[in-house]
Amino acid sequence: MALADRNRWIxxxxxxxxxxxxISPLRVLLADTxxxxxxxxxxxSDGLANAVLHLCQASGVGACLHQTQLPIDPxxxxxxGPEQSLDxxxxxxxxxxxxxCLPAAIATALQAQLGEGSAIIGQIISEKSVYLVLDAPSLPPQSAGVVF
Known part of the structure; x- marks a missing residue:
């Protein structure tokens, strides 16, 4: 482990x-929604999976998260190791x-503005379950829907 990485994590x-x-770019993007x-x-603050689960339960929907899109520091x-870092x-x-949880077009525009400090990690689905797609080599682009 590099000392710089250790210090950054601490x-x-x-x-x-x-x-x-x-706040500012999201406000601008939502103004035209x-x-x-x-x-x-x-x-x-209580974990990514917990946050997604709470959002889905409160909204009566589910989500599909993609492992390859999660913001895990290499x-x-x-x-x-991969299992511990995913955990x-x-x-x-x-x-x-x-x-x-934003409409796809807004999420894409926001992510483009924020750059590396943000990630689109999945989509909302109608089924009331939360899934993690493991090791998907490539994912088809989503043209509509709501994304995380």
């Missing part, structure tokens, strides 16, 4: 950075990142 845990950078478009959000995977990504908590 700093992120001890002093999480609030995602204030999301037709009424009736559903959005939802919460933080991942340095972390190299240090603790920490989904269930670790204390990240204080935003978990947003």
């Amino acid at each position: 700093q992120a845990h001890r002093r999480p950075t609030p995602r204030l950078d999301v 037709p009424n009736g478009q559903v959005i939802a959000a919460m933080d991942s 340095a972390l995977t190299a240090w603790v 920490w990504c989904l269930y670790g908590g204390e990240d204080f990142e935003l978990v947003l």
Whole structure:
């Protein structure tokens, strides 16, 4: 493990950075959204999987998350292995990142504006279950729907 990675992880845990950078671009993107478009959000302080589950339960929907799209630091995977890094990504908590559920076009535009500090990790589905698609080599683009 590189000392710089270790220090970055410790700093992120001890002093999480609030995602204030999301507010302005999201506000602009949502200003042009037709009424009736559903959005939802919460933080991942109790874990990414927990946040997705709560959003889905509150909305009466499910989600399909894609392992290959999860924001897992390759340095972390190299240090603790793929299973542990996936476990920490989904269930670790204390990240204080935003978990947003947005229409696909807005999610794509927001992710393009935020760059590497954001990721589209899945889609909402009508079935009331949450799935993790493991090791999908490539995923077809989603033209419609709501994405995380």
